[in-house]
Amino acid sequence: MIEIVEAGPFNTVQDLGRPGYRDIGVSACGAMDPLAVRIGNILVGNEDNVAAIEVQTFPFKLRFEAGGVFAVTGADGRPMLDGRELLAWCTHIAEPGQILELKQPPKLARAYIVFRGGLDVPVLMGSRSTSLRGGFGGNAGRPLVKGDRIGFGTSSDALPLPPSGIAVVEPAVALRDVFPAMIDGVLPIRAIAAGEHELFAADGEAFWSQTWRISSSSDRTGYRLSGEPIKPTATVEMRSHGIVPGVIQVPPGGEPIIQMSDANTAGGYPKIAGVIECDLWRLGQARIGSRLRFVRSTHAEARTVEQAIARYVADVRQTSQMVKRALKAMG
Amino acid sequence: MIATSNTLKPLHEIIPAIKGRARVSCIGTRSFLLEAPGEFDLPAQRWIWSLAQTVKGWADIAEVIPGMTNLLAIFKETPEDPDIIATRLLDAWNNAESLDLAGKVIEIPVHYGGSYAIDLPAICDFCGLSDREVVRIHYEASYRVFALGSAPGFGYLHGLDPRIYMPRKTVPSLRMEKGSVTIGGMQTGVAMLTGPNGWNSLGHAELQMFDPTSATPALLAPGDTVRFLPVRIEL
Numbered sequence: 001m002i003e004i005v006e007a008g009p010f011n012t013v014q015d016l017g018r019p020g021y022r023d024i025g026v027s028a029c030g031a032m033d034p035l036a037v038r039i040g041n042i043l044v045g046n047e048d049n050v051a052a053i054e055v056q057t058f059p060f061k062l063r064f065e066a067g068g069v070f071a072v073t074g075a076d077g078r079p080m081l082d083g084r085e086l087l088a089w090c091t092h093i094a095e096p097g098q099i100l101e102l103k104q105p106p107k108l109a110r111a112y113i114v115f116r117g118g119l120d121v122p123v124l125m126g127s128r129s130t131s132l133r134g135g136f137g138g139n140a141g142r143p144l145v146k147g148d149r150i151g152f153g154t155s156s157d158a159l160p161l162p163p164s165g166i167a168v169v170e171p172a173v174a175l176r177d178v179f180p181a182m183i184d185g186v187l188p189i190r191a192i193a194a195g196e197h198e199l200f201a202a203d204g205e206a207f208w209s210q211t212w213r214i215s216s217s218s219d220r221t222g223y224r225l226s227g228e229p230i231k232p233t234a235t236v237e238m239r240s241h242g243i244v245p246g247v248i249q250v251p252p253g254g255e256p257i258i259q260m261s262d263a264n265t266a267g268g269y270p271k272i273a274g275v276i277e278c279d280l281w282r283l284g285q286a287r288i289g290s291r292l293r294f295v296r297s298t299h300a301e302a303r304t305v306e307q308a309i310a311r312y313v314a315d316v317r318q319t320s321q322m323v324k325r326a327l328k329a330m331g
Numbered sequence: 332m333i334a335t336s337n338t339l340k341p342l343h344e345i346i347p348a349i350k351g352r353a354r355v356s357c358i359g360t361r362s363f364l365l366e367a368p369g370e371f372d373l374p375a376q377r378w379i380w381s382l383a384q385t386v387k388g389w390a391d392i393a394e395v396i397p398g399m400t401n402l403l404a405i406f407k408e409t410p411e412d413p414d415i416i417a418t419r420l421l422d423a424w425n426n427a428e429s430l431d432l433a434g435k436v437i438e439i440p441v442h443y444g445g446s447y448a449i450d451l452p453a454i455c456d457f458c459g460l461s462d463r464e465v466v467r468i469h470y471e472a473s474y475r476v477f478a479l480g481s482a483p484g485f486g487y488l489h490g491l492d493p494r495i496y497m498p499r500k501t502v503p504s505l506r507m508e509k510g511s512v513t514i515g516g517m518q519t520g521v522a523m524l525t526g527p528n529g530w531n532s533l534g535h536a537e538l539q540m541f542d543p544t545s546a547t548p549a550l551l552a553p554g555d556t557v558r559f560l561p562v563r564i565e566l
Contacts, residue, residue, distance in 0.1 A: 024479045024549040025479045240399045243403070264481060277359055
């Protein structure tokens with residue numbers, strides 16, 4: 001059981017999301033950096049899809065009422081347990097009464113606190129994710145506030161954890177071969193041209209060549225980009241159609257919107273491109289005010305990156321199991 | 332609310348023989364949108380309903396989202412060759428027969444006019460009819476749920492009388508109340524959430540249309556027929 005001691009707005013319970021209900025208008029939701037949640041869950045011995053806390057407003061503090069095993073993944077900040085700095089991307093054991101504190105990370109946007117057994121909130125429509133728009137799921141359909149108390153579920157993993165913890169090389173480092181680094185502080189985000197790209201003619205080229213800034217009116221639903229507006233050569237009245245996270249729509253003002261985890265399920269604005277799914281976690285870690293550039297990609301390239309991520313996840317799972325089994329054999 | 336028969340039955344009507352070539356485009360890696368050519372009408376939507384049934388049966392499909400005369404297919408994996416997916420979808424479209432989803436009949440009690448009908452004067456100005464006529468034309472029609480989307484349980488309703496078509500607002504209302512009965516272009520519907528909304532409100536309905544704890548969370552389903560019952564008209 002944990003109790004929230006300090007929380008800004010918009011910190012929520014999230015797992016890998018609630019896909020499968022877009023046809024009745026329900027957003028998939030889920031962590032903005034799902035890779036951080038998966039890796040955190042594997043480290044503490046959970047199934048991949050167990051619910052964690054997504055912290056995007058700092059500082060954030062919680063008290064372990066009972067003890068527990070946890071890991072903090074995602075952001076590049078050092079978590080503190082009773083004022084002592086801890087390694088991120090590593091399992092730790094908390095004693096009853098200890099306080100975990102997360103401060104504003106230096107560069108990235110979101111941290112995930114993953115607990116052994118996961119957060120024991122009800123499963124609604126196949127997920128424990130908070131749907132802020134729908135007002136359901138997660139912690140009573142709303143962000144965490146001071147005084148909220150949430151228990152842990154049970155973990156099926158019977159293997160012991162080493163007292164010093166299991167750490168992992170974080171994805172940004174382990175996968176640097178398939179995720180191009182920032183160039184002059186500009187994050188490259190790969191995308192594939194979408195339905196109405198041709199409608200933008202020369203402005204379509206400007207979309208790829210310019211640097212966009214993530215505007216302050218960005219949230220889990222979507223990132224609004226500021227830059228030189230792009231306009232279609234004709235106004236089209238699109239019929240409402242299904243959309244997914246990653247789609248880049250251009251509303252009449254000409255500044256693109258990228259749909260994120262709480263993406264609307266239907267839209268009608270012209271679509272210029274779609275971010276490849278395996279780059280979405282990097283967008284989820286991009287902060288308001290930071291800059292990005294779109295790089296033309298292909299399905300083949302996306303598959304190559306997906307396969308590299310799958311190998312990394314499988315490797316983390318296998319290695320952590322090996323370490324724990326070896327420890328058990330020694331014990 | 333009255334809910335009756337929820338069965339599939341083919342409707343014996345004359346269907347235009349030529350469907351025309353649909354357009355397929357991709358959104359990112361796993362999602363492909365097929366857009367029906369031609370009119371925004373019931374025959375086109377029946378082909379979409381039929382296509383949805385077919386595509387749902389494919390082993391490599393994760394989700395199928397029928398839209399307004401279009402369909403978004405989300406595959407489990409990123410395909411190596413997107414052209415093969417486009418061809419499969421087009422073939423399925425060409426082979427799709429007309430399917431009528433004869434769903435339930437749902438009657439929604441509406442309080443027309445009053446404090447929620449913030450856009451009724453603008454609708455009257457646009458169509459040149461009195462508020463009484465606009466309201467009567469709205470409740471006398473029978474609507475079909477073409478698709479759900481945009482908000483949990485929100486149904487896009489087809490069947491609006493062209494005399495009261497009303498374009499979406501260029502600047503959306505920042506706080507449209509949940510339950511507002513609205514017109515957006517050639518469509519009508521009931522707002523599911525309080526929040527920004529570009530449609531035009533002419534009344535209000537008190538009806539719980541989405542319950543996440545239910546086995547069937549959404550009251551409406553594609554194919555359902557909706558009728559609005561004027562329980563109060565306050566002009």
